Amino acid sequence: MRRENVFWMALLVIGAAALLWRSAFTTEGMGREYVRAVPVANGRWTQSDPATYGEYQGAEAALPAQTEYQFSLPRTIGLWLAAFFTLAIFSFLFGDNPFYKVAEAVLVGVSAAYWMVIGFWDVIVPNLVGKIWPALVRAWAMPGLSGPEAEPSPSYIVVLVLSVMLLWRLAPKGGWIARWPLAFIIGTTAGLRLIAFLHGDFLVQIRNTILPLAVIDGGVFDPWLSLQNLLIVVGVLCCLVYFFFSFEHQGAVGATAKAGIWVLMITFGAAFGYTVMGRIALLAIRLEFLLDDWLWLIDPTGRRVAALLAGGGLG
Amino acid sequence: MKQTGPLLITAAGGFVLIVAYFIPFAQNWGELAAIWFDILAAVAFILGGGNLLKTHLKRISDRARGWGYSGVVVVSFLATLFVGLVKVGVNPSAQFPDFAWSGQYRQMGSAFWYLFQYAFTPLTATMFSLLAFYIASAAFRAFRAKNVEAVLLLGTAFIILLGRTFAGVALTSWIDPDVWAGFAYFTGLRLENLTVYIMSVFNTAGNRAIMIGIALGIVATSLKVLLGIDRSYLGKD
Incomplete structure (x- = not known):
């Protein structure tokens, strides 16, 4: 075995042992999930709402035989799985490895099925099956379906046929059949986007750019707001000149286009800054998950304060 | 037929939506076309899932390099699909307690929620957070x-x-x-x-x-x- 692999293996074993020790043999503990049983539908069944370790300890201290707050083994396993997935993805920073590949494979499988399930329950059942066969959907999954929504619409049989044609693409022969529904998707996308972008972007942005260059507020000239408006109008025009390729960018046009590039560079710089901030925020959330939810090393929201008091951790 | 039919459908679908925007009488057509579009987009997800399954099953069958990871993809895909479609662990809605399938498929505590909470969310969030390192590294070099x-x-x-x-x-x-x-x-x-x-x-x-x-x-x-x-x-x- 290569020395590097031995090193990493040893590190993993030590890490796992430390986690087990902390989890099982320390008073603080770590990585446990608790739930609160909430009766639903007049007590016909119970729903398990998330609870904190502090709430559990508080309830135990008040009434040791209580059953409202309980330790949840499935959710604890889920928490450890989430921690494993988080660390497995982060392990890619050291290079491609089997842990990362497993996590990546799980992500691909789960996310593909996730969107399929959402499409099925949110769109296909109410909008397709519900339109063709409302009685079935009402008796099966949507008992609240009523009124005009519950009337059968035979025209939806066309969509059903188009759907089957689209799925035909999976068949070994006759893949061209899927072009018809694909053509519908592309046509409607083009139509929707054309209108949406003309109305929502093109016209609105032009309208918003037509600003007063001399702002008079309460009879007094506002030089700062006037300058801001002037910069916006000039900035937009300069950028548009840069996007305009029917003229060669020379002379006055070239100088204007150059100013447009500068405005665009500032825009890209701001976009870059915000993207970095967004990613770092996500990273902070993941680290907080590891340190707070899983390892119980930090407690910024005081979820385990009651536990420390009850266990004498602060004393 | 293979070319003309799709061209006519594309033009009809698109122009109906454009015309519907300007003519109040035809606005229902636009709404109908938009719903049809949503349905076909949802079916496209099924097509995507089917294609994913087909590709990875072939890799497993061919014992292609890394076929074990394809096995993980297939298992996680089928497990999520099953618990989501069958609503495993979903209680009926409180409004209609006698209808076993009336509960929300994303109900807290259900198996689908469990996979979303403990697999989908940490994996996607960590994957995106990983970009913080690569953006910083790329920026430093570029x-x-x-x-x-x-x-x-x-x-x-x-x-x-x-x-x-x-x-x-x-x-x-x-x-x-x-x-x-x-x-x-x-x-x-x-x-x-x-x-x-x-x-x-x-x-x-x-x-x-x-x-x-x-x-x-x-x-x-x-x-x-x-x-x-x-x-x-x-x-x-």
Whole structure:
């Protein structure tokens, strides 16, 4: 075995042992999930709402035989799985490895099925099956379906046929059949986007750019707001000149286009800054998950304060 | 038939939506076409899932390199699909307790919620957070203040990053009229204020121009598709 692999293996074993020790043999503990049983539908069944370790300890201290707050083994396993997935993805920073590949494979499988399930329950059942066969959907999954929504619409049989044609693409022969529904998707996308972008972007942005260059507020000239408006109008025009390729960018046009590039560079710089901030925020959330939810090393929201008091951790 | 039919469907679908926007009488057509589009988009997810399954089953069957990971994809895909479609662990809705399937498929505590909470969310969030390292690394290697444009880009990113942090605000907090009355004219130079000016003036101007350009590009592309000038989506045969 290569020395590097031995090193990493040893590190993993030590890490796992430390986690087990902390989890099982320390008073603080770590990585446990608790739930609160909430009766639903007049007590016909119970729903398990998330609870904190502090709430559990508080309830135990008040009434040791209580059953409202309980330790949840499935959710604890889920928490450890989430921690494993988080660390497995982060392990890619050291290079491609089997842990990362497993996590990546799980992500691909789960996310593909996730969107399929959402499409099925949110769109296909109410909008397709519900339109063709409302009685079935009402008796099966949507008992609240009523009124005009519950009337059968035979025209939806066309969509059903188009759907089957689209799925035909999976068949070994006759893949061209899927072009018809694909053509519908592309046509409607083009139509929707054309209108949406003309109305929502093109016209609105032009309208918003037509600003007063001399702002008079309460009879007094506002030089700062006037300058801001002037910069916006000039900035937009300069950028548009840069996007305009029917003229060669020379002379006055070239100088204007150059100013447009500068405005665009500032825009890209701001976009870059915000993207970095967004990613770092996500990273902070993941680290907080590891340190707070899983390892119980930090407690910024005081979820385990009651536990420390009850266990004498602060004393 | 293989080409003409799809071309006519594309044109009809697109122009119905365009016409429906301008004619109140035809607005129902537009709504109907939009619902049909949503249904076909949902079916496209099924097509995507089917294709994923087909591809990975073939890799497993061929014992291709890394076929074990394909096995993980297939198992996680089928497990999520099963618990989501069958509503494993979902209680009936409180409103209709006698209808076993009336509960929300994403109900807290259900198996589908469990997979979303403990697999999908941590995996996607961590995957995106990983980009923080790569963006920083790429920026460090690619950004060099060689000319005015690069300086503007770098400088703006620096100001925006600093201006939105506690340290950045603290750096220029000394520009305070309470420290010296003359600073009242220079408070605009404080990093948090500079960030606001950049965002509200230059960033607004640049983004507006970009959005106008994108809108024109999309209109041109959509018209080319609807009029049958661009037929690349139909393939070659």
